[in-house]
Amino acid sequence: MPSIFTRIIRGEIPSHRVYEDPAVVAFLDIAPLSRGHVLVVPVEEREQLHELSAESAAALGRALPIVARAVLAATGANAYNILQNNGALAHQAVPHVHFHIIPKYEAGLGLGIEWSATAIDAPAAAELAARIRERIGE
Numbered sequence: 001m002p003s004i005f006t007r008i009i010r011g012e013i014p015s016h017r018v019y020e021d022p023a024v025v026a027f028l029d030i031a032p033l034s035r036g037h038v039l040v041v042p043v044e045e046r047e048q049l050h051e052l053s054a055e056s057a058a059a060l061g062r063a064l065p066i067v068a069r070a071v072l073a074a075t076g077a078n079a080y081n082i083l084q085n086n087g088a089l090a091h092q093a094v095p096h097v098h099f100h101i102i103p104k105y106e107a108g109l110g111l112g113i114e115w116s117a118t119a120i121d122a123p124a125a126a127e128l129a130a131r132i133r134e135r136i137g138e
Contacts, residue, residue: 003096005041019067023059026067029100034110036075036103040067047095048086060099068101077103081111 008015009025018038019026029037040063044056052060068080083100085092104110 003045004094005039005096005098006045009041009043018070019063021059021063023056024063026063026101032102033100034077034103034105036071036077036101037110038067038071038101040064040099040101042097044097046097048092049084049097050086052097056097060097064099064101071101071103075103077105079104081113083111 002010004013007013008027015027017025017027019040023043024040025043026038026040029039040060042052042056042060044053046052046056049057064082068082072078072080081100081102081104083102084098086097100111102111
């Protein structure tokens with residue numbers, strides 16, 4: 001069954017589109033965290049970012065700054081968050097890759113983030129970095 005975003009892209013569900021090209025569609029979020037909250041979605045339906053084709057990923061990379069500039073200009077916001085979640089554990093609610101552009105107008109409004117940083121273990125980090133490098137290109 002197609003995702004709700006695929007159904008929006010196909011025009012089966014109405015949306016407030018703000019950008020469209022052959023590979024990407026952007027529209028206002030129906031439950032915004034702030035005025036101008038936009039979703040940027042690839043036409044290619046994949047659940048997580050790492051599953052996208054290189055072409056769709058590149059198209060998202062081209063579209064995100066275009067849409068962000070337009071959101072800032074239209075809303076008057078001068079700060080924003082870009083959020084992208086992969087998997088339910090990472091708070092992904094719709095199983096279709098999407099990026100949120102969330103304008104910030106003042107502290108406390110919009111996206112709130114709790115950053116629970118820890119100290120890095122240098123020897124373990126070196127080992128992990130080597131393992132990741134070995135997997136690049138797989």
